[in-house]
Amino acid sequence: MAQGGDLGEYRPLTYFQLMEISLRELLVEKGVVTEQAIGDAVADMRARTPERGARVVARAWADPAFKARLLENGTRACEEYGVDVPGLRLVVVENTPAVHNVIVCTLCSCYPRMLLGIPPDWYKSGNYRSRVVREPRVVLAELGTRIPDSVRIRVHDSTADMRYLVLPMRPAGTEGWSEERLAALVTRDCMIGVALPRSA
Amino acid sequence: MQQVSAGAAPRPQYPTDHPAAPARFAVGQRVRVRKAAPLGHVRTPRYIRGCRGTIERLCGAFPNPEELAQQRSGLPAQPLYRVRFLQREVWPDYRGRSDDVVEIEIFQHWLEEERRR
Numbered sequence: 001m002a003q004g005g006d007l008g009e010y011r012p013l014t015y016f017q018l019m020e021i022s023l024r025e026l027l028v029e030k031g032v033v034t035e036q037a038i039g040d041a042v043a044d045m046r047a048r049t050p051e052r053g054a055r056v057v058a059r060a061w062a063d064p065a066f067k068a069r070l071l072e073n074g075t076r077a078c079e080e081y082g083v084d085v086p087g088l089r090l091v092v093v094e095n096t097p098a099v100h101n102v103i104v105c106t107l108c109s110c111y112p113r114m115l116l117g118i119p120p121d122w123y124k125s126g127n128y129r130s131r132v133v134r135e136p137r138v139v140l141a142e143l144g145t146r147i148p149d150s151v152r153i154r155v156h157d158s159t160a161d162m163r164y165l166v167l168p169m170r171p172a173g174t175e176g177w178s179e180e181r182l183a184a185l186v187t188r189d190c191m192i193g194v195a196l197p198r199s200a
Numbered sequence: 201m202q203q204v205s206a207g208a209a210p211r212p213q214y215p216t217d218h219p220a221a222p223a224r225f226a227v228g229q230r231v232r233v234r235k236a237a238p239l240g241h242v243r244t245p246r247y248i249r250g251c252r253g254t255i256e257r258l259c260g261a262f263p264n265p266e267e268l269a270q271q272r273s274g275l276p277a278q279p280l281y282r283v284r285f286l287q288r289e290v291w292p293d294y295r296g297r298s299d300d301v302v303e304i305e306i307f308q309h310w311l312e313e314e315r316r317r
Contacts, residue, residue, distance in 0.1 A: 073214075155301070155302040
């Protein structure tokens with residue numbers, strides 16, 4: 001939707017904004033959808049933020065039994081924890097001292113939106129999508145994450161029905177922390193695998 | 201990473217709600233991705249066609265996206281696997297560890313049995 005309430009310099013609508021408005025007005029006029037339903041769907045999408053994923057990660061750090069269930073079947077574990085993820089078939093991959101995981105969708109921009117919200121622009125860029133499968137260490141270094149040669153890299157290309165979330169390693173010095181405090185260390189980018197969690 | 205033995209009956213991670221074709225490949229089995237270039241909507245990236253890999257897990261069975269894109273039912277659902285490939289075998293000039301991997305979801309009808317290791 002075009003940005004409402006964005007007072008400032010005037011900019012002409014882009015091709016895609018114009019197409020969106022035209023299509024939306026036509027669908028409303030023909031009674032296929034209502035403005036209210038579209039507004040609710042947009043609000044719902046905007047309400048999904050990486051904090052949902054961070055809660056799941058913090059829970060896994062705090063509870064080894066939950067972590068085991070999360071790695072076994074991500075969707076079921078999220079639902080059990082009370083994070084509603086309709087339609088999401090989640091595969092959680094765990095970083096260890098020996099393995100680093102990173103997620104991409106080379107074909108389009110598949111992303112666990114139910115847990116991370118709307119993907120960042122770079123995730124959808126041709127540059128990231130074509131290069132992270134071919135030279136992951138170089139791309140990660142460009143993004144500020146140097147993976148030592150002692151660590152294997154697993155790249156996950158989400159090409160079909162699964163969506164992926166990286167379970168980062170719990171930072172040192174966080175023993176005894178509450179889940180809420182742990183969750184504050186978990187960034188969107190470390191759940192995609194292009195960064196590490198904030199340090200304690 | 202979990203240890204897997206070839207020949208074990210695969211268990212789908214997410215069972216399908218639809219009638220599904222039976223799974224032909226076992227976890228740990230060596231497979232090769234078909235080298236084909238059909239027209240239309242295909243979820244098998246070009247860079248992996250013709251490559252050899254190992255079945256990492258059976259995800260479940262899902263309606264065939266190539267059929268769905270043609271407004272058909274996509275049934276019976278096709279088994280969907282995660283297949284693990286060594287980066288050095290995918291990109292001959294790959295620079296990085298020899299055991300770095302890329303893992304990709306591939307539908308069963310894109311996979312063939314690979315006999316040689």
